[in-house]
Amino acid sequence: MGVASTYVAQQRAAIRTSFADRANFGLQVGGMAVNNGFWLVLWWLFFAGFRQVGGWVLSDVARLLGVVYVIFGASGAFFGGYRDMAGAILRGELDAYLTQPKPVLSRMLARDSIPSSWGDVGTGLIILAFSARLDLAGVGLVVAAIVIGMVAWLATTISFGSLAFWFAGARSLSRDLADFTLMIATYPSSIYTGWAKIAAFTVLPAGFVGMAPVTLVREPSPQAAAVAIGGALGLSVVATLLFSLGLSRYRKGAAPGS
């Protein structure tokens, strides 16, 4: 079996497992929908009080939220192992993968499918359907933005998770870094200037997860496409390097966190 077919087989098993407990699955999906609804209500309250921020109004934020929810949801449903990668490294769960012939990273990503992610995908699509007013070309751009954003998001979280190869306390920190990156990816891009913009495109690359893909949808241009795709590819290179370096260290017997 090739890497891709192994991935698909393992991921299908993970998805079937996540569906197995129907009541739990329903609770998780419903819980996520409520969570996303809260965030939308927060923004609705904000714009009721402040009307606009840097030219962005509620419909702009709704479109951003729709895209980011689908990115986050599809990542969790099809690459769910990314979510607790640092925890898996610190628990020594890599050992089993190292004895197998297929690449470790893809096996780690395929090991889990997060049930609540389907709630993200569903609410994201509903928000997009009501807020984006898309024609056929627009749908194509949204799909492209979601794929690019997913690559950027997965690369970012793999980089954060790889910190566990070096730091014992990285599980909590990598989660906080990922959660905060996701949160600021849902903020209007008009707020980013100066140091905030540098931070949003480097250490917490929320700019490449939400801002750049959504700019591609809002104002499509070759430049917007180059920024979004280039950013996602750059982050992927960094993630691959960090994971490979960490794995090489792990193979040599350095305990995670030592």
Added chain:
Amino acid sequence: MRSSPPSGANLLGTTRAALAAYRVGLASSLAAWPVLLGRAIFYGVCLTVLTAFWDKVGAARLAGTLATRLPPGGLGVYIGVTEWITLSVTPIQLRLEDDIRSGALEPHLLRPKPYLAQTIATEAGNMTARLGMIALGALLILTVSGRVWPSPLALAFVGVLGVIGGFIGILLYCLVGLSAFWLRKVLPPLLIMQKLMFLLGGLFAPISLYPPALRALAEASPFAAHLGFAGLQIIAPSASAFCFALALQAFWILALSGLIALAWRAGLKRTLQGVV
């Protein structure tokens, strides 16, 4: 772990065990000082982004909007306080989820020391190290940012309410973690809890800007006791508001402890019946 709360006779032993666990948590966090330092840097980056947002909102000062009610110096220091508490609270829910779902809880049930009290105490120790490190970072950032310093009294109020608020955060996340007795993953309740912290805790915007009904709801919730009251002392420091906040924090510590005890008993019953 006992399935019932400790009786008066062994309360002293439980307290000793909790104190020892607290020291272990504190020492282990301090030993991992590079991660603490990374967290303080992360705090600085968070502040950079979030203050950029509120500075943009405040700069517009649109007539007829809430922007005119923002404090003259903006919300930078307010956000600094709420994020200080938020980033200091440790993810106790992850440990509980792991132990409950993996079956690692069962060996603890055979031991004479209370698992839950020790877990909470360990996380409180971890949180203490984070609170100290991030507070140092916050004061450094405040110094170099050129923003107006709060009065010493306001800082003292914030310090007390922030530390107690952090402990309330641990209790809230503990409830989330105990949901693992019923749910395979605690992510959905965690995210809902986080959103309630944004909405009712004042993490998104100060609750003093809310309409009266929503403000009353927020103040009556544990989320304001966790975050909002400490932040409000930056906007409008007052001794009476401080005392009111302390009383509510004491109430919520008792109420949440009771809820945790109930959830623990119910969850443990499920575990012992082999349902989990």
